[in-house]
Amino acid sequence: MKPAHIFDRDREWAALRAFAESPSPEMRLAVVSGRRRQGKTFLLQALADVYGGFYFVAVESTSADALRQFGTAVAAYLGVPGTLAFANWDEAIVHLLDHCGDRLIVLDEFPYLTKADPSIPSILQREIDGRGAHRAAGSRVRLVLAGSAMSVMGRLLAGQAPLRGRASLDLVVQPFDHRLARRFWGIEDTRLALQVNAIVGGTPAYRTGFVDHEAPGDDLGDWVVRRVLDPAVPLFREARYLLTNEMEIRDEALYHAVLGAIAAGNNTRGGIAGHMERKATDIAHPLAVLEDCRLIRREIDPIRKRSLFRVAEPLVTFYEAIMRPAWSLLERGWADRVWRGAGARFAAQVVGPHFEHVCREFALAHDWNGEYATEVAAGIAPGGGRGQNIEVDVIALAPQDDHPRRLLSVGEAKWSQTMNVGHLKRLEQARDQLHTRGLDTRDTVLALYSGAGFDPELTEAAARDPRVLLVDLPLLYGGA
The missing domain is CATH 3.40.50.300 (P-loop containing nucleotide triphosphate hydrolases)
Incomplete structure (x- = not known):
């Protein structure tokens, strides 16, 4: 037992x-x-x-x-x-x-x-x-x-x-997923739980000795300033130590630069290299090592078949986006000042991408009318004729057994926006463009994921059409 x-x-x-x-x-x-x-x-x-x-x-x-x-x-x-x-x-x-x-x-x-x-x-x-x-x-x-x-x-x-x-x-032994992490931290509020998960992920030790078992209360910022951004607390330097623990990593500055480029939203090999002002061949080895260390993960755009790189450890993303650019200020003890100026970056570079990842995890586990997806990733719905390319946050595909391959769902994820019928129309266009690329879209579910809710018109449209799914934070957390 x-x-x-x-x-x-x-x-x-x-x-x-x-x-x-x-x-x-x-x-x-x-x-x-x-x-x-x-x-x-x-x-x-x-x-x-x-x-x-x-x-x-x-x-x-x-x-x-x-x-x-x-x-x-x-x-x-x-x-x-x-x-x-x-x-x-x-x-x-x-x-x-x-x-x-x-x-x-x-x-x-x-x-x-x-x-x-x-x-x-x-x-x-x-x-x-x-x-x-x-x-x-x-x-x-x-x-x-x-x-x-x-x-x-x-x-x-x-x-x-x-x-x-x-x-x-x-x-x-993997980190806890967002649902288990919420239980482990004992956080009732799903919005707060998602934000905390975007900072510390599902690593159990960060809940115990690293923050002295203290979960954030109503004021997330106060907890972040005291428990994450204070140079005297163990969590402050932990993201740096994650690199030093790996024996294959010698030039830490280079690896932090790669992680910083990805955390800034550069997900392709060319985009990462361009952000670093390096050749793509120069970063091939660091990308391979970071992937082996499970500090980044590689996803494949199922439509264009290109590699997309994401930071796999939320604390590293938080460090690269919020802490590293203001390191000297934080070491002076100016955590309050840094956090007050980091709101937009925290939402755009930390919570937003993490929310999209959680939505893709939901799509992978979800029962799509009796079927489960075998492949879920972000991708591009290429425009045809006068159509423009549409970036899709969640593409869920059925097994490749059937031809044409069935598109179970396309989804858009917005952490801080109340979603409306405009977002639904955009998904309809993406679905139609993916149909022209040879996918079977007859039963495709249009999934809208929001951390801020849905307006009444969109809610009514979803109630009328079973192929429209609205996913809020309680549903992402298993109906909590």
């Missing part, structure tokens, strides 16, 4: 429990990854406690120092006085596996170990292969390798890596 102190994480716990309790008569490997502050350590410590397993968290150090720390931890777990002095990692790993033949072993922050000694994955490969059920030295060890350096963890099972093909579980 999952410990009562763990909030949600039912899916993750079920996967870890199934791994730990697997009846397979051979050594098994799990890889658990996720960016810092998502609760991996919390989960894995609880798992080790429940199953009486060995838990070791590595820190950045030399190979010799890490080996000493490991020897001390193994000795304490096995009840051996003092420490165990291992000559090398080969000896240390073999000793642990020999003495924990049917137990759970968790090696947390594993990238620090591979940095100290790159041979460790190869040693583990040899032991996994050599301790199969058909071998005399069989083993029922359940080994979990966990880490926060996403680029490193992603390569453990990729390509020609030693451990490729050895894992029976590859689990990524």
Whole structure:
């Protein structure tokens, strides 16, 4: 049973429990990854406690120092006085596996170990292969390798890596979605919940130690000034630390420039490069690394088939749009002044894009008249003849099984505007233009997403037509 102190994480716990309790008569490997502050350590410590397993968290150090720390931890777990002095990692790993033949072993922050000694994955490969059920030295060890350096963890099972093909579980611990985050923060008001989610996202740790468990009250600005923009609070520099935690990132200024360009609304490769006054080829590697680190995500415009890049971590967007341009003022303690001047940017560059993302997540999960979309993204409805291109915030497509492919929904999202029939007519034009591009639009739902509501004329039009859907904040939060 999952410990009562763990909030949600039912899916993750079920996967870890199934791994730990697997009846397979051979050594098994799990890889658990996720960016810092998502609760991996919390989960894995609880798992080790429940199953009486060995838990070791590595820190950045030399190979010799890490080996000493490991020897001390193994000795304490096995009840051996003092420490165990291992000559090398080969000896240390073999000793642990020999003495924990049917137990759970968790090696947390594993990238620090591979940095100290790159041979460790190869040693583990040899032991996994050599301790199969058909071998005399069989083993029922359940080994979990966990880490926060996403680029490193992603390569453990990729390509020609030693451990490729050895894992029976590859689990990524994700941030909470907007609905779970609202519950975790205990915020009743959906508008306030969305704004807070646009700042701190769904990272659990930001609710606890980083803001001392304080959720914002009626005055969001007061909370932001005290808990986010104050140089004395932990959250103030957290967005910068997210980059330093990734071992693949060397030139932090370059990577912040890429993130800043995306946060400013430049979503194409050319737009990002132009904003930075660089060639597109110059940013190919930073984009790939940031995507591997899950600090940005790449979406594909389903109509033009071009890549669109978004910042995946809301706190990074907030930092790049609000904090970084005024860093010197914030360090002087002028948070009030910065926040008073940031209202328009906060709405346009932080909350607005995050609201659109939440709307796309809604469209992906929504039942469109008995069907679910397999692809949801923003895109362009190209104009034909005298028609002009129309940017569409939400395009929801059915599976590609049918030809022509069915367009389940087109949607427009406005965070701070009361939507009217003009927005509906614009969606009708977008639908018609997508029809000319070869999509089946006979049953397409026109979805209008608003954080500020709908005027009476639009509400009446939606009541008359079942193919018009109005989505407000309570509906985005599951009918709250």
